[in-house]
Every structure is written in C-alpha cells, then in structure tokens.
Amino acid sequence: MHPHHLALIYTMVLMSAADSEMSDAELxxxxxxxxxxxxxRDFDREHLTEAAQDCAGLLQAEEGLxxxxxxxxxxxxxxxxxxxxxxACxxxxxxxxxxxxxxxxxxxLRDRLRIPRLSAAAIEHATRVRHLTA
Structure with a gap:
C-alpha cells in the first residue's frame, strides 16, 4: 500500500471519528x-478495512490526534x-x-497541510454546494 493512500484514508477516518461517531453516511x-x-485508482480496496482499523488504533493512543x-x-x-x-470536507x-x-x-488539517485560505474556502464552498438538496 502506498503511503499516500494510507494518509488519505487516515484523513477520512480521522474526520469521520472527529465527533466520536462514525455515521453510516460517512462510512x-x-x-x-x-x-x-x-x-x-491503483489502490487495492481489499486493504481499506485494515487501513481504517490501523487509523482507529492510532487514534486511541495517547496523543493519537x-x-x-x-x-x-x-x-x-x-x-x-x-x-x-x-x-476531509x-x-x-x-x-x-x-x-x-x-x-x-x-x-x-488546513493549518498542518498548509492549505492557503482561498483554496480552503473554494474547496469548502464546492463541497457545500455539491451536498445541497432541493
């Protein structure tokens, strides 16, 4: 498994667990x-559960976040x-x-990954409009 795939999965699991609930919709x-x-595209989905469990274990440790x-x-x-x-959005x-x-x-995440404010705002806005319902 490529380290970048693991990092991206960790990002999603981390966000899902942020409110101490991993909802069905999030999963x-x-x-x-x-x-x-x-x-x-080149990620072996057979490793998804393992990667998510590894992240959950890491989060349980002291200083896990x-x-x-x-x-x-x-x-x-x-x-x-x-x-x-x-x-994450x-x-x-x-x-x-x-x-x-x-x-x-x-x-x-925005601070740690050094996402410029305007880029973050654009990503957040695009996510929000994509999830609007009529």
Missing amino acids: ATLGKIVRTWPVF ETTVQRIDQDLPERLHETAYAL EIAAADGSAGLEEMRLLEI
Whole structure:
C-alpha cells in the first residue's frame, strides 16, 4: 500500500471519528470515494478495512490526534495536500452537517497541510454546494 493512500484514508477516518461517531453516511462516502476518485485508482480496496482499523488504533493512543495528523502530513506529497483537505470536507458533509469538532479538525488539517485560505474556502464552498438538496 502506498503511503499516500494510507494518509488519505487516515484523513477520512480521522474526520469521520472527529465527533466520536462514525455515521453510516460517512462510512458510505468513504467507500464511494475510494471506488471513484482518481487518486485511488491503483489502490487495492481489499486493504481499506485494515487501513481504517490501523487509523482507529492510532487514534486511541495517547496523543493519537496529533500523531495521526503528523503522519498524514509526513506521508502525503505536497501535491496531494489539497486533495486530502477535499476528502476531509466530503466526509464532514456526508451526514448533512458539520459539528464544532469537525470544523475544528478541518482547521487543524488546513493549518498542518498548509492549505492557503482561498483554496480552503473554494474547496469548502464546492463541497457545500455539491451536498445541497432541493
């Protein structure tokens, strides 16, 4: 498994777990993203559950959040930082609302991955309009 795939999956699992609840909608979105986004084209989906469980285990440890965010930053090439942020936004929007914990985690990821404010705003806006209902 490529380190960047693991980092992207960790990003999604981390966002899903931010409010201490991994909703069915978030898990379904995670699976759909892995099946459809080009960045996962060469990812073996057989490893998805294992990667998600590894991330959950890492989060349970002392300083788990910091360790996980640090690992995401280390394992992602800079060209995929905005992709990771977009993935985080998709998971945050999956269940129809983003709580304070999710908003705080987006801020942490934005800062750690050095996402420019305008880029972050554009990604957030695109995610929001994609998830609007009539």
